[in-house]
Structures are given as C-alpha cells and as structure tokens.
Amino acid sequence: MPWIGPTLVLIIAIVAFPVGYMLWTSTRDLSQYGQDRGSAGLGNYRALFEIEELGSVLLHTVVWVAAVVGITLVLSAALAQFLNKQFPGRTAVRMAILVPWAASVVMTTTIFYYMLDPDVGIANRFLVDIGLLDRGYGFTKQPTQAFIVAIVVGVFVSIPFTTYTILAGLQGIPAEIVEAGRVDGASAWQRYWHLLLPQLRPAIAVATIINIINAFNSLPILKVLTGSIAGFGADTTTTLTFKLIQQNQQLDTAAAMSVLNFVLIMVIIAIYVKVIKPTREVDA
Numbered sequence: 001m002p003w004i005g006p007t008l009v010l011i012i013a014i015v016a017f018p019v020g021y022m023l024w025t026s027t028r029d030l031s032q033y034g035q036d037r038g039s040a041g042l043g044n045y046r047a048l049f050e051i052e053e054l055g056s057v058l059l060h061t062v063v064w065v066a067a068v069v070g071i072t073l074v075l076s077a078a079l080a081q082f083l084n085k086q087f088p089g090r091t092a093v094r095m096a097i098l099v100p101w102a103a104s105v106v107m108t109t110t111i112f113y114y115m116l117d118p119d120v121g122i123a124n125r126f127l128v129d130i131g132l133l134d135r136g137y138g139f140t141k142q143p144t145q146a147f148i149v150a151i152v153v154g155v156f157v158s159i160p161f162t163t164y165t166i167l168a169g170l171q172g173i174p175a176e177i178v179e180a181g182r183v184d185g186a187s188a189w190q191r192y193w194h195l196l197l198p199q200l201r202p203a204i205a206v207a208t209i210i211n212i213i214n215a216f217n218s219l220p221i222l223k224v225l226t227g228s229i230a231g232f233g234a235d236t237t238t239t240l241t242f243k244l245i246q247q248n249q250q251l252d253t254a255a256a257m258s259v260l261n262f263v264l265i266m267v268i269i270a271i272y273v274k275v276i277k278p279t280r281e282v283d284a
Helices: 005-025 043-049 056-085 090-097 104-115 122-129 143-171 173-185 188-199 200-215 220-224 237-245 249-276
Strands: 028-029 036-040
Touching: 005 028, 005 249, 028 249, 043 173, 043 249, 056 090, 056 200, 056 237, 104 122, 104 143, 104 220, 143 200, 143 220, 173 188, 188 200, 188 237, 200 249, 220 237, 237 249
Parallel strands: none
Antiparallel strands: 028 036
C-alpha cells in the first residue's frame, strides 16, 4: 500500500471523482449559469435524445475516429518500417517526425486554417498559380470539406506518437526472426505480414487505444476548422457538447452528452480489446 497508495489517490482524484461528479451532474436541473435547481431525473437524457441531429453527429463521430485512427496506423506502420532501416540522415528524419507532436495542436490547426483561406491562404494561392483553381476555394467554409480537412490535420498530428510506438515495437523484435524468414524464402511482404506484424500486436494495440481516445475527445482541431460553420453538419459528440455549453447554455444536457461520450468510448475500447486480444501470446 505505501507504494500503490499515491497512485490510487491520484486515480481517485483525477478519474473517479470527475466521472462520479459528471454522472451526478447529468441528473440535475441546472440553469444556464450553473445554478442547481434540483433533481432532473432522466430529463436531461430525454432532452439529449430529442436533438434531431444527434444521429448524424454520432455518425460523424464514427467516421472521424475510424478515419483518423485507421489512416494514422497505416501511414505510421509504413513510416516506422522506413525509419527502422539504416540510411544517411536517419536521426534528423526521426527528429523531424516529432515536430507535429511537439507543436501545439491549436497552433498547427490554425496554420492549416489560414493556409486554406480562400482569400489569403498560401495553399489556395499556390493552386491558383499552377492553374488547378480559377480562384481561392473555401476548403474550411463548407461542412464536408472542412470535416475532410480536419481528418487530414488529425492524422498529421497523430502520426508522430503512433510511428514511434510502432518503431519501438519493431526494434524490440529479434533480428533472428526476420533472418529465419529470409532463409526460408519468404518475400519481404510475407516476412512483414506473418512475422513482424504479429509481434507488433501489443505496440499497435497501445497506439490504437490512445489514438481512439484522443480522436474521440478531440475538440481543438474541429473547433478551429469547423467551429464557424452553422448547424451540426461537421460536428462530433465532443463538439456538440461544447456547443450545448457555449451556444445553448444547456449545461445539464451537455453533462448528459458527456456521460454518453464516456460510455461510448468505453464500449469501443472494450470491443477492440475483446476482438484484437493484444495480450495474446504470439508464436515466434
């Protein structure tokens, strides 16, 4: 207990208490200023499910998480395989990969936002100069286009962590395994698919779970790129929660949305761990 006691206190303070308080808040009748006016029972949840756009927002959330996590894993796996090789300047390239991770997400997203501005954006200016566009295009002015841009930015800022996690897994695999496959006549793709990838399951599982949580709860990227767009055409459950608080002053309904968010992320992770079984023994 002397060793794990501080950890337990920390978990209770920063995880258990906020979750419990969020559950309690979701059952209260709160004014727009946060004044508790008594019990609301399940009224906040009924109000939440009466939002017409909730179904489309949930769909956007699934697309957002699946696209960001899926594309990030594919690109990071390829990049990690490349960075695992010996080549001149490898250290510099590895350091450069860290830049999007080290920079502020808000700053990175803001740079993309102004690069794609239809009037002064350098990206739009470039596309016009080379003749691909007649005039600047509002990439962040329409829901679908802005949502796609947000996915690109989400992948961009997620690649460094995922790449280094998979790279660490690659470097922990004994060289004898790959050499044995080469001696047995396996192609490069066969060696990767049948020998390396099973050994990378724990590393990929860690990267996937953390990326799911980060993408699911991501507010800055979507807020910067889609926050000025009217309606809910580019919203996820996280940005919907923010709008319920900021625009509608519905603190109690937002609390119910937060509980739904928590339940959804726990269910998604539980299904992933159950299906993938990242801790299962791998036969080398």
